[in-house]
Amino acid sequence: MNARNCKMCGRLFNYVAGPPYCPACKDDIEKKFQEAKEFIRNTPHATVAMVSEEIKVPEKQIKQWIKEERLVFADATVAGIVCENCGTPIVTGRFCAKCKAEVMNDLNGAMRKPEAPKVEKKAKDSPRMRFLDNR
Numbered sequence: 001m002n003a004r005n006c007k008m009c010g011r012l013f014n015y016v017a018g019p020p021y022c023p024a025c026k027d028d029i030e031k032k033f034q035e036a037k038e039f040i041r042n043t044p045h046a047t048v049a050m051v052s053e054e055i056k057v058p059e060k061q062i063k064q065w066i067k068e069e070r071l072v073f074a075d076a077t078v079a080g081i082v083c084e085n086c087g088t089p090i091v092t093g094r095f096c097a098k099c100k101a102e103v104m105n106d107l108n109g110a111m112r113k114p115e116a117p118k119v120e121k122k123a124k125d126s127p128r129m130r131f132l133d134n135r
Helices: 024-042 050-056 059-067 098-111
Strands: 003-005 011-012
Touching: 024 050, 024 059, 050 059
Parallel strands: none
Antiparallel strands: 003 011
């Protein structure tokens, strides 16, 4: 059993995986996420600061949701998130579409299957049938 203290409330809980929050705090964070999602849906040109102020969640948490691709803003400059590779403003995720494509191409190239070794016929092999002598 892996017991930890919740990062938000300090309660002791059985930690399995993910962020170190107790089940009650995870539910609260999920409710705040749903509020943020609804606010962004109703206010398309809302900024991260506006969402943070409206639903009382730190901007860091909202940016985390954007990087996890759970939230999408209407405008890249409003989101305040930039591609971690090239610095281009993006609306969601960690990388722009161009950098994602480059990473995927690099991964596909690195994961090529090795070719099967070619069997070469020796000069004295002939297509005739061979028999073993049983003497």
